[in-house]
Amino acid sequence: MTPAQARERFRAGERSPTAGWCRGWTQANLIAVPRPMAYELLLFAHRNARACPVLDVGEPGAYSTALFRGDLRTDLPGYRVYRDGRPVADVDDVPSWWRDDLVPFLIGCSFTFESALLAAGVPVRHLELGTNVPMYRTSVECEPTATLSGPLVVSMRPVPEELVDTAIEVSGRYPMVHGAPVHVGDPAAIGVADLARPDFGDPVEVRPGEVPLFWACGVTPQAAIMASGVEFAIGHLPGHMAIMDARDDDYRVT
Structure with a gap:
């Protein structure tokens, strides 16, 4: 299965953890935060690169990136929404939650x-x-x-x-x-x-x-969102990843 085919199935309503999906294609954690928080998240990721390796970052309000050519609001199999650091909704998609100031980050996944x-x-x-x-x-x-x-x-x-x-x-x-x-x-x-x-x-x-x-684990940023009481954020439901248009071997070093 290609990433595009998997994303189509998730957009149509299929819900499943993604371990084992699209063998050979890279999966990533999603965390999207308001623009004023984006630099803090980038700095946090830099200081904790083992847990938060940044693979891609979108523009404010964007819901696709260079490495994810689908729709980040609909093409994952599950999402978690946070307000003031508290998880307030586990949902199938997030178009109604997405904001024009959200900056999406894609974080590496084991x-x-x-x-x-x-x-x-x-x-x-x-x-x-x-x-x-x-x-x-x-x-x-x-x-x-x-x-x-x-x-x-x-x-x-x-x-x-x-x-x-x-x-x-x-x-x-x-x-x-x-x-x-x-x-x-x-x-x-x-x-x-x-x-x-x-x-x-x-x-x-x-x-x-x-x-x-x-x-x-790339859920570490969501733990920081909760511990720090961040005003608003959207993440993937843990284990329900963004399947990117990049290959596993792109991240292998010899």
């Missing part, structure tokens, strides 16, 4: 390197199960700006112990889409109390002989 993990023999549990990836707020604080602060959010994939080094090496070749894990092993060390209760997405089993690996 789904981009999952095909490479599979090709290297590393299993990806949420793909096996057909579920959303589990995501967790951590006790690790991002580097703040004057008006934006919040916790690092991570995604988790359990990996057989003998394949941990392979998973680190393979994902590390994709630094613009989070790169290598930020933490390996004990979830309590980063403030994650219970892997069975993710803050976003769906839980997956960590089986005997497996190690939980945690990657920085």
Whole structure:
């Protein structure tokens, strides 16, 4: 399936987490903020580039970008709307919410390197199960700006112990889409109390002989929006990504 075909299905009403969709095509997190907040978000992303790698930015009021030639208001499978830092609506599309002063940011997503993990023999549990990836707020604080602060959010994939080094090496070749894990092993060390209760997405089993690996996650800007009480913002529903007109290999380094 091409990105355009996937976007057409989402525009027509199909709702699904996008892990495994359009193999080989890059997926991205969406966060759109009012123009006065756009510089703060860009600075926050720069200071926390591991979690918030900026792939593309649109003009104020625009709902497409150079790398997303669809409609950002309708062509994702789910959206979350924020007022004063609080999520106020999970909706199928956002034309009625979109404002002329909104600046859309597309932030890198770890789904981009999952095909490479599979090709290297590393299993990806949420793909096996057909579920959303589990995501967790951590006790690790991002580097703040004057008006934006919040916790690092991570995604988790359990990996057989003998394949941990392979998973680190393979994902590390994709630094613009989070790169290598930020933490390996004990979830309590980063403030994650219970892997069975993710803050976003769906839980997956960590089986005997497996190690939980945690990657920085592009939901981090939404956590900052909530922690900072930003007046208005629109994001993707976590795990329901923007499928871009760019290839995974565009973000691979040798």
